[in-house]
Amino acid sequence: MERKQAEERVEKLRQLLDKYGYYYYVKDDPIVPDAEYDERLQELIQLENDFPDLQAPDSPTVRVGGAPLEGFRKVQHRIPMLSLGNVFNEQDVRDFDRRVRQVTGDNVEYVCELKIDGLAVSLSYEDGQFVLGATRGDGTTGEDITHNLKTVRAIPLRLDEAVDIEVRGEVFMPERSFLSLNEDKEKNGEEPFANPRNAAAGSLRQLDPKIAAKRNLDIFLYGAGNDDELDVNTHAESLDYMDQLGFKVNPETKKCRTIEEVLEFVDYWTENRNGLSYEIDGVVIKVDDLGQREDLGFTAKSPRWATAYKFPAEEKVTTLEDIILS
Numbered sequence: 001m002e003r004k005q006a007e008e009r010v011e012k013l014r015q016l017l018d019k020y021g022y023y024y025y026v027k028d029d030p031i032v033p034d035a036e037y038d039e040r041l042q043e044l045i046q047l048e049n050d051f052p053d054l055q056a057p058d059s060p061t062v063r064v065g066g067a068p069l070e071g072f073r074k075v076q077h078r079i080p081m082l083s084l085g086n087v088f089n090e091q092d093v094r095d096f097d098r099r100v101r102q103v104t105g106d107n108v109e110y111v112c113e114l115k116i117d118g119l120a121v122s123l124s125y126e127d128g129q130f131v132l133g134a135t136r137g138d139g140t141t142g143e144d145i146t147h148n149l150k151t152v153r154a155i156p157l158r159l160d161e162a163v164d165i166e167v168r169g170e171v172f173m174p175e176r177s178f179l180s181l182n183e184d185k186e187k188n189g190e191e192p193f194a195n196p197r198n199a200a201a202g203s204l205r206q207l208d209p210k211i212a213a214k215r216n217l218d219i220f221l222y223g224a225g226n227d228d229e230l231d232v233n234t235h236a237e238s239l240d241y242m243d244q245l246g247f248k249v250n251p252e253t254k255k256c257r258t259i260e261e262v263l264e265f266v267d268y269w270t271e272n273r274n275g276l277s278y279e280i281d282g283v284v285i286k287v288d289d290l291g292q293r294e295d296l297g298f299t300a301k302s303p304r305w306a307t308a309y310k311f312p313a314e315e316k317v318t319t320l321e322d323i324i325l326s
């Protein structure tokens with residue numbers, strides 16, 4: 001094949017694979033059979049091998065992972081990645097609401113999000129290209145894990161709009177992937193992971209991205225680091241904007257106009273979280289209006305405009321079978 005033809009075919013394949021990947025991994029609604037995706041990816045890998053100068057850092061072929069790194073580079077977060085204060089019961093939630101209203105007055109609305117039990121990461125895009133992915137670290141300094149995050153299929157390598165944006169979210173391992181990974185580990189006589197969170201963190205801490213590429217990691221994005229630089233007034237608008245850019249935002253997120261609605265959301269998911277395909281360890285309650293967030297500000301390490309309601313630890317129900325088989 002002529003180089004010119006190869007260049008056109010490579011660009012066409014990248015557009016197709018980005019689109020197929022978006023519908024499969026972000027919208028969970030595939031538009032082609034897996035075989036079609038795999039064939040096109042193999043064709044692209046072959047073309048990039050035949051014409052190495054056509055390779056690009058945002059090509060879908062990076063999903064399978066490139067060469068291992070020697071070590072992890074430290075990254076300073078331009079905007080600190082804060083931690084969340086915790087609350088544990090209804091009274092705590094009402095106290096949080098009262099403290100918020102002391103500043104905002106009675107005209108305050110919340111957004112409630114499932115608290116995904118994974119690893120917090122920051123994703124930076126320049127001109128719509130994914131250029132840097134980092135762990136939260138201590139909130140100010142994280143580690144550059146771009147090579148591993150590029151293998152997370154739900155993370156777009158390039159956006160349809162050439163924007164500069166930094167988004168934050170939680171990388172997690174779906175329950176089923178966790179169970180089958182631990183089965184493989186036990187078959188190979190290796191130590192299984194204690195929980196999906198450790199499995200996700202362990203996968204992202206690998207120097208060799210080919211390992212993370214096989215771990216079926218997923219992500220939900222829950223905020224823009226630089227949302228005061230975006231043309232939005234509320235958190236809900238910020239999430240809508242991220243959804244339009246092609247980011248995976250959790251569909252259970254809910255606007256709550258009163259603290260009663262917040263408590264209903266907390267009660268519902270306390271009861272129904274086992275029906276999810278991923279683990280959550282609580283609900284994050286956030287003031288929606290960005291102006292009110294500014295009035296509320298921060299404590300030394302956490303925002304006053306958000307809190308994490310933590311579910312009570314699940315009593316491990318030990319059945320007779322557990323005892324007999326243990």
Ligand SMILES: NC(=O)c1cnc(OC2CCCC2)nc1N
Pocket residue numbers: 081082083084113114115116117118170222223284303306
């Ligand atoms: N694990 C989660 O799902 C999650 C964590 N954090 C946040 O927001 C924090 C970030 C800094 C202030 C609010 N939202 C979430 N959904």
